[in-house]
Amino acid sequence: MKPENLLNLSSHKCTTGCLTLDKFLSGGIPCNSITEIVSESGCGKTQISLQFLLSAQLPISHGGLSSSSLFIHSEYPFPFRRLHQLTLSFLSSNPNVFSSSYNPLDHIFVRDVQSAEELIGLLAQIDRFIENPPSPLPVRLIVIDSIAALFRSEFDNTPKDLKRRSSLFFKIASMLKLQAKKFNLAVLITNQVVDFIGNDVVNGMRVGNLGCLYTSGRRVCPALGLSWANCVNSRLFMSRNVEIVGKETDLEEPIGGVRTRRKLQVVFAPHLPESSCEFVVLREGVFGVDS
C-alpha cells in the first residue's frame, strides 16, 4: 500500500458544452466522483445528461474527456430523437474538431435496467465492457437516468425494507466509485423529487446549502432520503418556476405572457461553493444564462 501523490492526481472534468455552466461548475462534472442532479420531471435533467454524452467526446483540449460513454436508463422511452437532434447541433457548433465521417452516436452505448438488482448485476461485470469498448474511444462517462425509478415500487415503508434499501444504495454507490476510481470515470446520476409533507422530520431536515428546495411553487425533497444523500459526492438541484412576465422582454419566448425560469443550484459539493445559475433549454441544448 502506497500513498498517492496528490500532485499527480488528475482532477479532470467533463465539460457541459456551455461556457457559463462550465464556469458555474468550475469546469464541468469531475472524474472519479459521483455527481447527482435532482429535479422534478420536465426540468431538463435528461436534457443535460444527453448533452454530457456528447460533450464527453470532445478532445481534452476542448474540456471534454475524449471518450465514449455509457447511458443506463430506467425511465422509458429512451429519447432517441432528441439525442439525434442534439448530435446535429453538437457537430455544427464544433466544426473543426471531428472528421466528416465522425458520428457521435457511434460512441454512445445505451442500456436499460428495470430493477436495482439488475443494475448491481450490470455493474458487477461492467469492467469487462469498459476494458474492451466497441468504440475506439475509451469509456470515461457513465450516466444513470434515473436512480429513483429503480426504487420506487418494490419497497415498503417499514424499517426492515428501508434497511435493505439503504444497504442497496451503499452497494451501488461503492461499486460505481470503485469503477470510477479504476478507470477515472465521471459518473452522473439523476434523481427525482418527492413532495414535502409537513411534519416529516427526516425529509424536512436540511441537507446542504439550501434550507428548502422549491420547484413549481411546491416544496420538494430529493427522493431516496438521507442514506442516498450520503452516497453521492456532489448534489445539484434544478428548479423550474413559472413567472408572469410584464413588459420586459426576456431570453425565452414569452408564451401568453408567461415564462419559465430554470435554475441550477449547488446543494453540496466538496469543490464548489454555494451558488446558483439560471439556464434555458433550447433546441441546441442546455445553456447557462449570465446573471
Next chain:
Amino acid sequence: MEVCNLPLSPSQRAKLVSAGYTTIFSLSSISPLDLARDLNVSHNEAAQILKIALQSTRFDQSINNNASIVTGGQTAWDMLREEQFITRITTSCEDLDNILGGGINCQEVTEIGGVPGIGKTQMGIQLAVNVQIPLECGGLGGKAIYIDTEGSFMVERVFQIAEACIEDLLESRVFQQQDYQACRERMQPKTFLTNIFYFRVCSYTEQIALINYLEKFITENRDVKIVIIDSITFHFRQDFDDLALRTRVLSGMALKLMKLAKSFSLAIVLLNQVTTKFTEGSFQLTLALGDSWSHACTNRVILYWNGSERFAYLDKSPSLRSASAPYSVTSNLWNDELCHPYLWAHFKRSIMLLGASSWLTHRGSFRSVAV
C-alpha cells in the same frame, strides 16, 4: 542476577565462576583485596569488577522498583504533567477551538459527524493542512495521512485551502523583510500537498488492511501528526447482514486507532455520517454505526444546521463540557465580498453553553440543541 550477565570480559567471567562467585549477591560483601587474591588478578582489576557489579545491582533495583506497578503504568500526577505538553491542531475557527479546549487533541480519537453537505470533508482537508503549520508559527509542522473512502477529496480544494492558510499565516505574523521572503518561499501550496499522504480505499477489507498497516507506515514517517478517515462509515453500511460481526470488526479497528494515537502521539479524526434510527415508532437522527460505536471515540463533535448557520456541538468529551459554536465554510476564490479569506471564518463570539440537553432526545432536529 547472574555473574555471566555482567558487562565483563569472558576471561574475567570465567575466573569469577571457577572461583565460586556465580551470583552478584555473592560479590556484594567482599573487599577488592580478597577478590584479587581469589581470582588471582591485580588489585585494580578486582576493584573494577566490583564497581561494575555494584552499578548493575543498582540498575537492577531500579527496574524492580518500576516493575512493582504494572508495566507501563503511570501515576495520575505524571499524566497531568504530560498533558500540559499535549499539542493541539487548530481548526482555524476560534470558537470551535475554544469548545475543543484549543483544537483537535493529539493522542486522542475524535469523531466528527453530520449530514451531507455540512462540511465534514472540508473540515478534514482543513485539518490536513493545518497540521503542517510550521513550529515557528505556533503549529505542529507535521504531516497528515488522509484515508478517503468516499471519493470526496478534491485536490483543487486542498490547493485553495493551503493557499488561504499560507496567506493567513503571512498576514498574521509581523515579519522582518527577509524573513517574510524566506517564509513565503518555504511555504508553497505544493509542499502542503506533498505532505499529505493520501490513500483511496474502495472496500471495507481494504480499509481494515490499511489501518493494520498504518503502524508500520507511521514508524517510517514519524512526522505524521494526524490521521483523517473520511469517512469511517461508508463501506460498513453495505454487505453486513451480521451486525454482531460488524460491531466486532469496528471495535477492533477502534482499538488499533486508539493505540496509534497514544503510541505515536498523533490525532485521529474519524468522519461519520448521520442516519435515522427507528425507535418508539418514529425516526430519530443519530450518528451511524450504532450505539456500541459511540464508545469508540474519545471526543465526539456533531455538526448541524441552525437556521442558515452551521454549528458544531461537542457531544462527548472526557474533560470538556458540552458546548456549541458557530462556524462557516468560505472560500477566498469564490466569495470576494467575504471579509475573511479563510475556510472557517472567525465568526462573532457566541459560544452557547448547554446543560445536559442531548441532541438525540430532540426528535429529528439538530436545531433544538441551540437554546
